[in-house]
Amino acid sequence: MKRKNITLSPLxxxxxxxxxxxxxxxxxxxxxxGYVLLSLFAILHMGLLYFxxxxxxxxxxxxxxxxxxVGLNTGWNALLLYYLSGSLxxxxxxxxxxxxxxxxxxxxxxxxxxxxSWFNWMLPMSIFVNIPGLLIFLVNIFFxxxxxxxxxxxxxxxxxxxxxxxxxxxxxGGLIRPVKGFAGLNMGNFIFIxxxxxxxLRHEMGHLLSLAAMGSIFHYIGGIDENYLxxxxxxxxAEYFAESYNSSEDSVLSMWS
Numbered sequence: 001m002k003r004k005n006i007t008l009s010p011l012x013x014x015x016x017x018x019x020x021x022x023x024x025x026x027x028x029x030x031x032x033x034g035y036v037l038l039s040l041f042a043i044l045h046m047g048l049l050y051f052x053x054x055x056x057x058x059x060x061x062x063x064x065x066x067x068x069x070v071g072l073n074t075g076w077n078a079l080l081l082y083y084l085s086g087s088l089x090x091x092x093x094x095x096x097x098x099x100x101x102x103x104x105x106x107x108x109x110x111x112x113x114x115x116x117s118w119f120n121w122m123l124p125m126s127i128f129v130n131i132p133g134l135l136i137f138l139v140n141i142f143f144x145x146x147x148x149x150x151x152x153x154x155x156x157x158x159x160x161x162x163x164x165x166x167x168x169x170x171x172x173g174g175l176i177r178p179v180k181g182f183a184g185l186n187m188g189n190f191i192f193i194x195x196x197x198x199x200x201l202r203h204e205m206g207h208l209l210s211l212a213a214m215g216s217i218f219h220y221i222g223g224i225d226e227n228y229l230x231x232x233x234x235x236x237x238a239e240y241f242a243e244s245y246n247s248s249e250d251s252v253l254s255m256w257s
Contacts, residue, residue, distance in 0.1 A: 007252055008060045009067030013102035016049075016068035017095070020075025024083075046072060046217040054225070054237040063252055067102040073125055073215035074098040080124035094123070101213040108257050110164055113245070116212040117166035117189070117205070125215035126188055133187025140174035140192075157195075166205040172198070186211075186242075188219075206245030209256050210238060 023038065030038065049065045049072065056062035077098065078091040097119055100106040120126050144156045157172040170191040183197035186207035193200055211219045222238025230236045234243070237253075245256035 007063035007067075007104065009063045009070070009102045009104070009252075012064035012067030013071035013074070013099055014067075016071030017075045017099065018071075020072060020079060023076065024079050042076070043217055043221075046215070047221055050218060050221050050225070050237065057237065057240070057253055058251060066252075066255075069214045069218055070102040071099065073213065073218065076215065077123050077125045084124065098123075098213060101209075104252065104255070107209075107213070107255050108248075113166055113205075113209055113256065114163050117168065117208055120208065120212040121167070121189055123212060123215075125217075126211050128216035129211055129219050130188035130190070133190030136187060136192065137169065137171060137190045140171055143175045161205075166208050168205060168208055170201060170204075202246040203242050206242030206256055207238070209245060210241045 023042065046069060049069045053062050053065035053069065056065070074095055078094045081094055082088060082091040097116060100112070101116065106112055121130070140156065156174045159170040159172070161168045161170065168189050168191050170193060172193050173195045174192075183194045184200035184204045185192040186204040188211055189208060191201065191204045191208070193204065207219070207222075210222070218238070222236055226233045226236040226239055233239060240253040241255045244254040248254040248257040
């Protein structure tokens, strides 16, 4: 599929956005178990879309599923913000900003990258990644003064990215390093990179963009796919999307550039 082709992704986004109305009616009267079941259904819903988008990538069906993930996450964010703040205007703003990421002509725009990465700080569906990221960041900072005690603590370096890059806080080195020998780890707006692997920064920023557009459920499903389901981790759908911010290809999988 050529880069300039019009895909079914926007249609999937619009229809999926409409489907999120299912998650709101009567939800205020749910019991604890009701919320648990609703959350499990949301995970299965996103998981099914991820599976279709992964298995049928570079096809119109796969593109429809990719857009559906964007629409689903957009709707969830809008509903949660409305539920938490009571502001319809804020919910509409979320839709206006996030839904266009289903369009390749917009998702590949550098100014749009800056916009949604900043917006990601306030998105409810990104909090489940950003909060653990903040905790990891704070642990690293807490142990930084004890760097003379162990080599793992040596050489902590912080970078704050604002524009034209994605809005993120990057920490190089420290006590907490990417697990399983990975050289980089993205936890939303917090990025952790092992010294010597600075070239992974744009890839990890790609994960940040995907988190903003498709949410924390997508983020964690992608992590499971990468670590446990794929023989080669770079063949996970979430990895293709993230890497596209670092190096584009002539494919719809090049979501961010």
